[in-house]
Amino acid sequence: MSHKFTVVLGSAGVLALFSALSAVSLAAVATGDGVPFPNGLRDWFLVNSLTAGADSALFGHVSGMHHIYVNATGLQALKADGPLPFPDGTVFADDVHEFSVKDGSYVEGAKKAVTVMVKDAKKYATTGGWGFQVWAGGDPSKPLVPDAAHAITACFACHTPQKAQDYTFSTYIP
Amino acid sequence: MSHKFTVVLGSAGVLALFSALSAVSLAAVATGDGVPFPNGLRDWFLVNSLTAGADSALFGHVSGMHHIYVNATGLQALKADGPLPFPDGTVFADDVHEFSVKDGSYVEGAKKAVTVMVKDAKKYATTGGWGFQVWAGGDPSKPLVPDAAHAITACFACHTPQKAQDYTFSTYIP
Numbered sequence: 001m002s003h004k005f006t007v008v009l010g011s012a013g014v015l016a017l018f019s020a021l022s023a024v025s026l027a028a029v030a031t032g033d034g035v036p037f038p039n040g041l042r043d044w045f046l047v048n049s050l051t052a053g054a055d056s057a058l059f060g061h062v063s064g065m066h067h068i069y070v071n072a073t074g075l076q077a078l079k080a081d082g083p084l085p086f087p088d089g090t091v092f093a094d095d096v097h098e099f100s101v102k103d104g105s106y107v108e109g110a111k112k113a114v115t116v117m118v119k120d121a122k123k124y125a126t127t128g129g130w131g132f133q134v135w136a137g138g139d140p141s142k143p144l145v146p147d148a149a150h151a152i153t154a155c156f157a158c159h160t161p162q163k164a165q166d167y168t169f170s171t172y173i174p
Numbered sequence: 175m176s177h178k179f180t181v182v183l184g185s186a187g188v189l190a191l192f193s194a195l196s197a198v199s200l201a202a203v204a205t206g207d208g209v210p211f212p213n214g215l216r217d218w219f220l221v222n223s224l225t226a227g228a229d230s231a232l233f234g235h236v237s238g239m240h241h242i243y244v245n246a247t248g249l250q251a252l253k254a255d256g257p258l259p260f261p262d263g264t265v266f267a268d269d270v271h272e273f274s275v276k277d278g279s280y281v282e283g284a285k286k287a288v289t290v291m292v293k294d295a296k297k298y299a300t301t302g303g304w305g306f307q308v309w310a311g312g313d314p315s316k317p318l319v320p321d322a323a324h325a326i327t328a329c330f331a332c333h334t335p336q337k338a339q340d341y342t343f344s345t346y347i348p
Contacts, residue, residue, distance in 0.1 A: 042348070046220050049239060051280040065223060097347065106225040106280065108347055173271065173282055174216065 033148045035133035037140035038093040038116050044069035047078065047092070047170045051099060051106045064112045067095040068170045074119070084166040085129060090119040092170060095138070114138040117155070117168070124148075127156040128167040207322045209307035211314035212267040212290050218243035221252065221266070221344045225273060225280045238270040238286045242344045248293070258340040259303060264293040266344060269312070288312040291329070291342070298322075301330040302341040 038044075047068040054063040070078050074090030077083065093116045098109035114135045121129040127148070132155035136142040145151050159167040212218075221242040228237040244252050248264030251257065267290045272283035288309045295303040301322070306329035310316040319325050333341040 043219065045217065046241065048282045049223055049241065050282060051225050051239075053278045053280070065225075067220065067223065104227045106227070108222045108224060111348060174285060 033131065033133060033143075033145055033151055035116060035118055035131040035143075035145075037133075037135060038069075038071070038091055038114065039140075041069050041071075041093040041095060041114065044071050044093065045075050045078075048173045053106075063099075064096040065099045065106065065108050067097070069093045069095060070170070078170070079172050081172070085121065086119050086166055086168070088119050088121055092117050092168060111138040113144075117159075127152060128159065128163070130156070130159070130167055132156065207305065207307060207317075207319055207325055209290060209292055209305040209317075209319075211307075211309060212243075212245070212265055212288065213314075215243050215245075215267040215269060215288065218245050218267065219249050219252075222347045227280075239273045239280065239282050241269040241271070243267045243269060244344070252344070253346050255346070259295065260293050260340055260342070262294050266291050266342060285312040287318075291333075301325060302333065302337065304330070304333070304341055306330065 047070050049065065049067050051065045052063045071091040074086045074092065077086050093114060095111065096113040098112050099106045100109055117130045117132050119129055120131060124131040132145060132151040134144040136144055145154055162169055221244050223239065223241050225239045226237045245265040248260045248266065251260050267288060269285065270287040272286050273280045274283055289307065291304045291306050293303055294305060298305045306319060306325040308318040310318055319328055336343055
């Protein structure tokens with residue numbers, strides 16, 4: 001599977017995740033599923049980006065500029081394309097920003113949401129060893145996934161077909 | 175001046191830079207102007223991004239997904255919005271990638287070019303204290319700006335109006 005192909009799948013996956021989430025709830029939930037907010041993600045390694053226009057039927061209210069980051073724990077396996085699974089402690093985060101269109105260009109705006117998938121093979125055994133969460137506005141006090149059960153329908157369902165890539169979509173683009 | 179406004183200026187600036195360059199030469203030059211290639215830029219801090227569509231009259235052959243990075247030397251001044259000028263050794267780099275459109279989304283592709291502006295107040299005194307260069311395909315052996323004289327017309331001319339921001343366009347988006 002080429003890098004380009006998997007990145008394309010990645011965009012579809014992100015789209016589907018948000019689409020599913022919108023069906024669950026747009027309001028922040030009082031308590032999350034225990035997945036920690038990815039403090040310092042802006043200092044992590046940028047894996048790749050995609051910008052989703054509002055004209056995509058898959059996106060709805062979660063169009064945006066998506067920057068996918070990985071923390072130091074998962075960086076080596078990402079760059080080397082393995083070995084998989086990713087080590088416990090690996091975190092992928094999607095730093096979602098608004099964007100505007102100026103002179104035929106898509107320009108980054110304010111933060112819109114932050115999502116993560118964090119690896120803990122034992123703790124999250126029922127969802128491929130990954131815990132999922134989304135925070136509205138990138139605000140650590142506003143998780144959108146109320147519990148692990150919702151993470152299955154809102155997040156893991158779309159990641160399941162990616163089992164061969166340890167349920168991830170993102171690939172390293174030098 | 176708001177961050178959003180300066181970012182918009184940033185996109186125009188990048189566009190203009192490439193537009194000017196295309197008028198100079200599309201072929202790599204045998205020797206550059208002494209500006210070093212930004213080795214390791216993918217590990218630097220991502221400042222912001224913009225994606226320029228091919229339908230922009232300003233872009234021409236240099237449409238692409240532009241990721242602006244800054245090295246550690248300039249990071250503090252960038253985040254704090256000063257004090258300016260940026261310290262000597264500051265480097266801003268634009269990691270330009272191809273992109274494709276899939277399901278209404280703009281998906282990152284292969285590397286297309288790398289540009290830098292590096293601060294050395296004495297060495298580059300005639301261009302605001304910044305040295306400029308662009309490498310085709312992100313290949314260190316393929317600089318596109320033959321000498322400092324061409325850097326003025328291809329690069330610095332469009333940065334000159336940004337004097338109040340030490341000739342930079344990019345701003346930090348948390």
